Amino acid sequence: MERTCAVLLTLAASCYSPRLNEGTPCASTADCPFPQRCVLGSCAQRVPAIDAALPVDAAESEDAAAAAIDAAAVDAAPDAMPLPCMTSGLTCGGTATTFPCGGHCWARCTGSATWTAASQACMGWQGALGEIDDATEQSCVAGHVSTATWIGLRQSDAATRPADGWGWNGSTTPLVYMHWQSGTPNDRDGNENHEEQCGKIQSDGTWDDVSCTATTPFLCERN
CATH class of the missing domain: 3.10.100.10 (Mannose-Binding Protein A, subunit A)
Known part of the structure; x- marks a missing residue:
């Protein structure tokens, strides 16, 4: 009897695994099993860090999430530094x-x-x-x-x-x-x-x- 219960508990746990159906297409978080969320059209358990900064409604919008991720990528890029004003690298054939x-x-x-x-x-x-x-x-x-x-x-x-x-x-x-x-x-x-x-x-x-x-x-x- 104890062995049967253990098997049943294992099966039940797998049914409620937080990663179940991860990657399933979705239109909103309501389409995903808790605690997954709809991110960029797919159910995901591990939500990108950028998602945490978004309001819940915005996180459920594929366009809003994509725009936020793009903005974060720009912010993360180092500012372009101007090249020094010197002649190094210029093949001149003169002065x-x-x-x-x-x-x-x-x-x-x-x-x-x-x-x-x-x-x-x-x-x-x-x-x-x-x-x-x-x-x-x-x-x-x-x-x-x-x-x-x-x-x-x-x-x-x-x-x-x-x-x-x-x-x-x-x-x-x-x-x-x-x-x-x-x-x-x-x-x-x-x-x-x-x-x-x-x-x-x-x-x-x-x-x-x-x-x-x-x-x-x-x-x-x-x-």
Whole structure:
């Protein structure tokens, strides 16, 4: 008799195991056996720590729980630290110096390169060819230029007119600020023939379109 009772008690305990049906799909906590709760559409015994901070109604909402977990992941991530403003890692082929403009670190390289080679050098520095977004940044950058120098100006291959399709570093987003030299961009003869699809900043600060295979010093920029 004692053995029979022990067996029955064991079976009863298993029926009321807190992990029974764990993982079963649910719409709310009411669909789950106590003490499980409905978390992200499934019955769960071990509720994520983020769930403890939620009101009961919010915990039963899959959307609210997912949003809270996403927010916690963002909060847990360390703040991104800006890279130091130094030339380490920049393959220049000449003298490289840094200066701040527009809240970013800029590097001027005196070594000559094609636009593509200059772009690759800037990416190796974890940056890009310089992008000038407003008149204040334009004035700052121009003060550090004494000769024609590559910046990130690039024209789309789909452009049908010399003035069309210009963006920064291959982006299709149109320029919001421009400081072209009078009469440019002109693709050399005023007709769009894709001969001059890259841009430089000149010693007077104005921009000019030139062949991407020309070699000049270049300006890199990074956060």
